[in-house]
Each structure stands twice: as C-alpha cells, then as structure tokens.
C-alpha cells in the first residue's frame with residue numbers, strides 16, 4: 001500500500017474508533033442525519049448547505065481532537081493532576097463552543113424555511 005493510502009487508512013481507523021468509543025460522536029452523527037434530511041425536505045439553498053455542512057464537520061472534527069486530547073492526557077497522567085484536568089476541560093470546552101454555534105446557525109438557517 002502506498003504511503004498516502006496508508007495515511008488515509010489510519011485516518012479512517014481514527015474516525016471509526018471515535019465513532020465506536022465516543023457516545024457524543026454518535027450523537028453528532030444522528031444530529032447530522034436529521035439536519036441533512038430536514039435540509040433536503042425544506043430545499044436549502046447552496047450557501048445554506050455550505051454553512052450547515054461546515055458546522056457539522058467542525059463539531060465532529062473537534063470531538064475527535066477532544067478524544068485525542070483525552071487519550072494523550074490519560075497516557076501522560078493516569079493519576080489526578082490539575083493540568084490533566086485543565087487540558088481535558090479546555091478541549092471539551094472547544095467542542096461545546098462549536099456545538100452551541102452549530103445550534104444557533106441551524107436555527108438561523110432553518111427557521112425562515114419553517115416559518116417564512
């Protein structure tokens with residue numbers, strides 16, 4: 001297998017592990033399926049799709065980075081440590097900010113279609 005293909009297979013393995021081990025990741029995927037189905041039903045415009053897809057990707061990518069931070073922290077600091085707590089809580093905060101932004105953007109995009 002070429003180096004490039006191997007890199008892709010490792011990345012897909014990381015996504016698969018994230019989906020298998022992280023309940024939040026599965027919640028993001030369910031939310032994305034529902035939002036995308038609703039987007040098809042209400043005939044979102046091209047630019048609305050761009051924003052919706054970008055936010056879904058940002059939330060899921062942040063969740064995977066959060067998971068990576070958790071793994072590295074658990075490896076480096078299996079014992080309780082204030083810096084380990086700060087690292088995990090900060091990474092979780094990044095996901096929360098994007099998830100809140102995604103909900104607000106979802107409302108801005110969908111409300112005019114549902115109640116014109």
Ligand SMILES: Nc1ncnc2c1ncn2[C@@H]1O[C@H](COP(=O)(O)OP(=O)(O)OP(=O)(O)O)[C@@H](O)[C@H]1O
Pocket residue numbers: 022070077078079080081082084085088089092
């Ligand atoms: N080594 C540690 N030292 C100090 N506090 C920690 C440590 N590990 C975890 N914590 C605290 O406990 C919280 C929960 O940790 P945990 O590893 O269960 O992460 P989680 O956010 O619940 O992740 P998961 O998505 O795996 O359930 C962290 O957000 C952090 O505040």
